[in-house]
Amino acid sequence: MSSKVSKADDNLRKMLSEKRLKSVEDRRVGSEVFDKITLETLYKLAKMGYINVLNGAISTGKEANVFKGIDDDGNFVAVKIYRVTTSDFKKMQQYIQGDPRFNVKSSNKRQLINAWVTKELRNLTRAYEAGVNVPKPLVAKNNVLVMEFIGDAEGNPALPMRLSKVSNPKKVSEKIIEYVKILYNDAKIVHGDLSGFNILIKDDEPYIIDISQGMIVDHPISHELLNRDIDNLIRDFKKLGINITKEELKSKIMDLKS
Numbered sequence: 043m044s045s046k047v048s049k050a051d052d053n054l055r056k057m058l059s060e061k062r063l064k065s066v067e068d069r070r071v072g073s074e075v076f077d078k079i080t081l082e083t084l085y086k087l088a089k090m091g092y093i094n095v096l097n098g099a100i101s102t103g104k105e106a107n108v109f110k111g112i113d114d115d116g117n118f119v120a121v122k123i124y125r126v127t128t129s130d131f132k133k134m135q136q137y138i139q140g141d142p143r144f145n146v147k148s149s150n151k152r153q154l155i156n157a158w159v160t161k162e163l164r165n166l167t168r169a170y171e172a173g174v175n176v177p178k179p180l181v182a183k184n185n186v187l188v189m190e191f192i193g194d195a196e197g198n199p200a201l202p203m204r205l206s207k208v209s210n211p212k213k214v215s216e217k218i219i220e221y222v223k224i225l226y227n228d229a230k231i232v233h234g235d236l237s238g239f240n241i242l243i244k245d246d247e248p249y250i251i252d253i254s255q256g257m258i259v260d261h262p263i264s265h266e267l268l269n270r271d272i273d274n275l276i277r278d279f280k281k282l283g284i285n286i287t288k289e290e291l292k293s294k295i296m297d298l299k300s
Contacts, residue, residue, distance in 0.1 A: 083184040091113060094111070110191060122159075133255070138158065144157055168230070169225055174224050175250060202240070211282035219295065222236070235271075
């Protein structure tokens with residue numbers, strides 16, 4: 043056995059041994075997140091060098107938890123783990139069906155989640171390569187997605203826009219509009235769940251996250267999703283003191299000429 047594999051084995055054991063779940067609620071959540079297959083997946087990713095240390099949760103949700111990790115090179119990474127027991131499979135099927143990139147007909151929950159994670163990886167890749175500020179995707183395996191950590195050098199994660207103090211609202215709102223425009227026109231994706239909770243702010247620079255449900259623009263419901271994103275952004279911009287009409291925002295995003 044190579045020293046790297048042995049080191050990964052030790053790291054994973056240490057990583058998991060630090061998961062001291064004290065309360066009944068913690069144990070319940072822990073068993074939902076760190077089931078046998080997830081632990082095996084983390085083990086494989088540790089051997090590959092993507093995860094050396096897994097720290098506490100950055101965010102928790104009904105469908106997934108995001109943890110702060112450190113890779114073999116000492117870089118912070120974000121590790122998103124989807125829960126098999128609590129994910130909304132009907133919603134996942136709705137957003138995957140009709141997408142020509144995927145052909146998932148199985149009702150198997152784990153297979154559906156694996157496809158969902160692959161979808162998020164591919165959406166992030168398309169957005170990142172088009173020039174949208176999103177976390178750089180690194181690897182996806184089963185129900186685990188590893189991506190760039192958005193935060194400071196000390197490992198403090200960036201906050202969602204809804205919880206951030208934005209010093210230059212005009213600049214931030216203009217950048218968000220530009221990124222959504224690039225997402226739509228160049229990456230050919232509609233986010234579908236965009237709001238101030240899915241936009242992180244780091245040094246007044248917005249990063250769009252949680253793009254797993256993102257639809258290609260040719261999908262039958264993409265127009266409906268775009269309108270929903272626009273409505274959410276108008277409300278969030280208003281909280282920042284930026285007023286813009288739906289027609290103005292839609293025209294900017296879709297690059298419509300007056």
